[in-house]
Amino acid sequence: MADHVLVTGGAGYIGSHACKALAAAGVIPVTFDNLVTGWEEAVKFGPFAQGDLLDRARLDAVFAEYQPIAVMHFAALSQVGESMSEPGKYWRNNVSGSLNLIEAAVDSGCMNFVFSSTCATYGDQDNVVLDENSAQYPINAYGASKRAIEDILRDFETSNGLRHVIFRYFNVAGADPDGEVGEFHQPETHLIPLMLDAIDGKRDALTIFGTDYDTPDGTCIRDYVHVCDLVDAHVLGLKWLQDDKASRVFNLGTGSGFSVREVIDHSRSVTNREVPYNEGDRRAGDCTKLVSGSSRAVSELGWSPTRSTLQQMIADAWRWHQTGHYSK
Numbered sequence: 001m002a003d004h005v006l007v008t009g010g011a012g013y014i015g016s017h018a019c020k021a022l023a024a025a026g027v028i029p030v031t032f033d034n035l036v037t038g039w040e041e042a043v044k045f046g047p048f049a050q051g052d053l054l055d056r057a058r059l060d061a062v063f064a065e066y067q068p069i070a071v072m073h074f075a076a077l078s079q080v081g082e083s084m085s086e087p088g089k090y091w092r093n094n095v096s097g098s099l100n101l102i103e104a105a106v107d108s109g110c111m112n113f114v115f116s117s118t119c120a121t122y123g124d125q126d127n128v129v130l131d132e133n134s135a136q137y138p139i140n141a142y143g144a145s146k147r148a149i150e151d152i153l154r155d156f157e158t159s160n161g162l163r164h165v166i167f168r169y170f171n172v173a174g175a176d177p178d179g180e181v182g183e184f185h186q187p188e189t190h191l192i193p194l195m196l197d198a199i200d201g202k203r204d205a206l207t208i209f210g211t212d213y214d215t216p217d218g219t220c221i222r223d224y225v226h227v228c229d230l231v232d233a234h235v236l237g238l239k240w241l242q243d244d245k246a247s248r249v250f251n252l253g254t255g256s257g258f259s260v261r262e263v264i265d266h267s268r269s270v271t272n273r274e275v276p277y278n279e280g281d282r283r284a285g286d287c288t289k290l291v292s293g294s295s296r297a298v299s300e301l302g303w304s305p306t307r308s309t310l311q312q313m314i315a316d317a318w319r320w321h322q323t324g325h326y327s328k
């Protein structure tokens with residue numbers, strides 16, 4: 001019988017792609033999800049254990065039933081803007097929920113933990129190369145909640161020997177090229193899917209959030225990474241822990257930054273359609289520039305991203321956008 005891995009947030013965008021990659025790697029992904037932003041239809045590659053991270057008894061029952069060899073923890077609320085207006089929601093769901101999960105894992109003897117953190121933990125650091133040793137000064141409650149979970153993991157390693165791989169993602173984009181799963185958030189807040197919606201008239205024009213940033217064209221710069229490349233790194237992270245290597249933090253980004261205007265230009269060329277947009281105010285909590293300055297995942301994990309050009313990410317997202325979606 002193949003090993004099980006507990007995938008929290010497996011009904012969500014990135015978690016569902018991770019389940020596909022894990023199943024392809026020969027382990028059984030068990031999705032633990034409360035469907036707050038996820039989709040049952042996205043759970044296609046292993047069993048579904050519906051539950052909430054805040055429900056410790058449910059977590060204990062799921063650990064007892066499946067006895068997973070590891071946890072991959074994707075479940076979280078992750079909207080930067082909402083985290084600024086409703087910080088309590090983020091601290092409760094992300095931090096209290098993760099603490100429950102970590103304690104349930106340790107109590108059940110599951111000592112391998114892979115965690116989805118974010119470049120938003122670095123905050124707005126002008127002219128600083130963002131590598132894994134950079135200071136973390138989040139400027140929004142979402143990033144602060146993720147930094148706190150990283151701290152909890154380090155404490156439980158010291159106290160209980162819980163081994164972890166922390167991945168700090170930059171901006172995840174694209175979709176499964178086979179079209180089995182993809183990005184579908186309601187409400188959607190991410191740039192590329194919003195842009196594709198605007199292109200084919202599913203919503204009004206895109207608003208560029210701020211054109212007065214200190215960047216060459218005045219718009220924010222981000223480092224976009226393809227979701228399939230990102231989840232490949234997680235499979236390598238699982239192997240890292242199974243090989244008994246030390247707990248480690250890895251940035252997952254390509255090291256190339258693109259401004260909002262550059263993403264608009266690429267979307268126009270990929271889709272051969274005009275991008276309707278207007279220029280608006282800054283969004284609270286947005287950093288000017290977030291670009292990875294590290295190749296640790298490549299050199300140490302052996303990660304080799306193959307689909308993370310902006311062209312490919314938009315093309316894969318566009319294909320999913322035209323053919324696939326979930327309905328509650």
Ligand SMILES: NC(=O)c1ccc[n+]([C@@H]2O[C@H](COP(=O)([O-])OP(=O)(O)OC[C@H]3O[C@@H](n4cnc5c(N)ncnc54)[C@H](O)[C@@H]3O)[C@@H](O)[C@H]2O)c1
Binds near residue numbers: 173
């Ligand atoms: N999308 C990005 O660009 C990006 C970048 C950096 C980090 N991340 C992190 O990656 C992870 C996955 O992001 P995503 O874009 O797939 O988000 P998503 O919203 O699509 O998926 C999150 C999943 O977690 C579930 N969930 C949330 N709270 C839960 C709870 N209390 N109990 C059980 N399930 C719960 C949701 O129902 C959903 O299925 C998140 O932790 C996010 O912070 C995402």
Ligand SMILES: O=c1ccn([C@@H]2O[C@H](COP(=O)(O)OP(=O)(O)O[C@H]3O[C@H](CO)[C@H](O)[C@H](O)[C@H]3O)[C@@H](O)[C@H]2O)c(=O)[nH]1
Binds near residue numbers: 078079192194210290
């Ligand atoms: O309608 C929009 C949406 C976005 N943007 C801009 O596009 C860029 C990307 O915005 P996203 O909302 O797509 O993603 P974020 O950069 O806000 O990503 C943040 O939230 C993600 C999770 O949702 C990750 O955690 C990531 O690490 C964290 O930086 C930002 O400059 C944003 O201001 C617009 O101009 N208009």
